[in-house]
Structures are given as C-alpha cells and as structure tokens.
Amino acid sequence: MRLSHALIPTLKQTPAEAQIASHRLMLRAGLVRQTAAGIYAWLPAGWRVLQNISRIVREEQDRAGAQEMLMPTLQTADLWRESGRYDAYGPEMLRIRDRHERDLLYGPTNEEMITDLARSAIQSYRELPQILYHIQWKFRDEVRPRFGVMRGREFLMKDAYSFDVDYEGALVSYRRMMLAYLRTFQRLGLRAIPMLADTGPIGGDLSHEFIVLAPTGESQVFYDSDFETFDFEKSEFRYDDPSDLERLHALINGYYAATSEKHDEARWEQVPAARRREGRGIEVGQIFYFGRKYSDPMKFGVAGPNGTMITPEMGSYGIGVSRLVGAIIEASHDEAGIIWPDSVAPFRAAILNLRVGEATCDHLAETLYAKFAGAALLDDRDERAGAKFADADLMGHPWQIIVGPKSAAAGRVELKRRGTGERFDLSLDDALARLL
C-alpha cells in the first residue's frame, strides 16, 4: 500500500475522548474511527490487523478440530424464548421489530442458534463430537461503552460451540479449546494466563478466562510467575490424545492464577513468595462447559447406541477478536506509538523514502516495495524525514526500511527494528533476505 494514497489518517494530537493508551493510539494511528458510542469503523490499516488476528484464531481453531461456519447477526426472539434467555438477558440485548411486527434481536452470542441448528442436523450419537465456530459481529448494548474497542457495544468475536455425547467427551472438547487458546494467544505475541472463572449468565460449572497482563486492565489478578515461562506453541501436547489434554488441564490448574473475584488468600499463601505476581489484566477470552443448559430446554436429543435418546453435553468458547486489538496495544506500546508483534502488524515493514523525487531513492524504494508484494507500506508522501519517522513509529510497523539519499547512492538502506530500536546498515539484497 502506498501511504500517499491510503486512507490511514494519522493524528498528531490525541482526540479528546480517548483516555487509555490503546484507544489513543488506535485513533492516532488511523486504525479506527468512532461512528457512535461504542461502535467503530475499521479503516484499512485497522482492518488488516483485525484480519491478521482472525487468521491466527482461525488456524488454531482448525488445528484443534473445530469447523468454521457463519451464523447470522440477527436472530429470532422465539429461539431465545425457548431457552428462557429472552427475558433473562435484559437491556443489554438489542431488540428489533421487523415490518411484520416480529421480534428479532441482534445476537449478543449464539448458543440458542447453534443448538437449534445442531438439533435439526444431528440425529445420532455417531455424529458427535462436533465443535463449530464462527467469527462474527456481536452487539451488546453496554450501559457504558468505553476504552475504545476494548469495551465497545459492537465487537467481533470468535465463538465456538462443542457437542459431545457425555461429560467425558465434553471435557476433552473443553481441553482442546484450552490448548487452542493458549497457542493462539501466544502466537498473537501475548502472555495470556488462564484463570478459573465464574460462569456468569451462560451458566455451567467449568470455566476459565484468559487474561492478558496490562497495567490498564479492568481486573485485578494474582498469578504464579511460572505462567510466564510456559511455551504452548512448541509444547508436546497433542489434540488427539485425551491423556495429553488431561495433563495440560492438570498443569494449568496446578498453578495459582485468579482474578480478584475468585482470589483465595489461603491458596495464594502457598505459592512461594518469589513467584507471586499481582497486577491488572484484560479478559480476552473465556471458555465454558455448561452441560445441558441449552440442549435440555431446547430438546436437542440424539439417538444413543442402545436406541434411547441422549441429550448432548455442550460448551462454548469465546475470543474477543476486536478487543484483542486493544489488548495487544495495551501490552505493547511506548511513548512514540504502537509496537506490533510481527504476527498481527498491518504491514510487515514500512519503506520510508526520505527523498521522494530523487531518482536513486525513488528507484530503491520502488524496487523494495515491489518485492514485498503488498506486505509493506511505502511512505511515498512528500513529507519531511521527521514526519515519516514519527508516523512509522506511531503506526508501529515491526520494521522500518529507511531509504535516504546518503546510503541510497551506495545501494544501501537502513533497517530499524521498532521494538528494540536496533538499526542495521545493509545492502538492498541483505535487507530483503532479512525480512522476506
């Protein structure tokens, strides 16, 4: 993308409404614009980030054996009356009436709909287990939206739902998602710690929430510092081995980690003092086992092996995809701007042509740009060097490739690593070899 023709409206000054770092930086870096309270438009660079996160989430869900699908944003009220949640959910649910006076709602979550789909399509225990997911916009009419996309009313969520014939199976599904989540957050460059959680309005008795550590987080958290050392991406845990998954679950539950609501002072005291960590955190995902909470009232039964009906055991598993954008920035920024992890950055590199119009610089910058095939942002604006450096730092590209008149004459460029500030003076070929 060429910055001279891209809609990436960076701001020098911070808009008055933004209080926390991620919100300020998302607006200043031109990722989003607010269109109403808690509702945001994703501009080109922000949309690329959202897609990168979605891609990683999708890859890990698929690896765990979940199947992607897509459910509608609008749902009929009747479905929710069946589960009893139409009245229970309260004013957070956006209720809509169509021209025929039928009650609809903009989905805040999809347990009812997926259960309805499952009961009409699944007839036999042989078709289980199933894990289905989609990445879809949700709406929850929060009383007080704030913190930009971290606490918006409309948000993008990955929600998965599992169906199993019995509790043992449901536990396996639950643990599969646990492993998928640990891997996903790690790939996103985050340290997300699973903590035992309340099950809330969704119900059930087995739940973990995944908390990213950040000073501006909404929850107070306590955890064992050993969580900081686990590497789940390279771990030997296998999805298709229930005993591996059981070991993982035991490992996670074996170390102390809790939000203030679930904090247990007695257990906390048993953690060696040197390993006790306290801080603030942002919830970026939660997994639930809730048994037959929906399959029962919605009469979802499948034929069992001996011909009698079985009511499937269910779980649901959410990741706040759009919230993650804010959470990642909260966890990774400095005075100058965002520091994107490589995996989610809107552009792998920014090519800063410091002297647009000068033949050697232009040629070098264009040559580099072509090699990246769309993965790089070319700053070809007629701006001074300082403005380009400032914007590149603000936007947080993992790498800056600086094409200046001095080095360009010698066919060399300067590479700057945003996260560390390291600089490398390299030939064009060496620079490309390093980044591609």
Add this chain to the structure above:
RNA sequence: CGGGGCGUAGCUCAGCCUGGUAGAGCACCUGCUUUGGGAGCAGGGGGCCGGAGGUUCGAAUCCUCUCGCCCCGACCA
C-alpha cells in the same frame, strides 16, 4: 442506571461570565526556500458555533427543551 462534564474549522482549544462583523495553533491548498526525527516565509480555502423553541433591535454568548459524546461509580467477550 446514579453522579459529573463537554458539544465552536479535519484535530486540540479560546471566545460565553458582562449579547454587537466567528478566532488561534496544527492539518489542508498554491508558490518559493528547505530536506535523516513532526521545517520557514508568503498567500489561500474551510463554520447554520449539535438541534429546536424563546427573550432581544441584535444570540456562539441569556432562558427552556432536546439530541449526541466523554469521564467516575455499579455491571460485562
């Protein structure tokens, strides 16, 4: 939902108390100079002062109503 605050140019804000030709900085456009950390000079464009009523000869300014947004608290992917 309780409490507080703010709506004036794309952004940050002044002007309002004490009514009288709508402002500044940044951004934008033109030109010249400049060119490795948000340049300088000159010229220029851009506003139904959130909206509706009212008071007044006259309203950004005073009054009433309304809409929107933000912050603190109680609640949440």
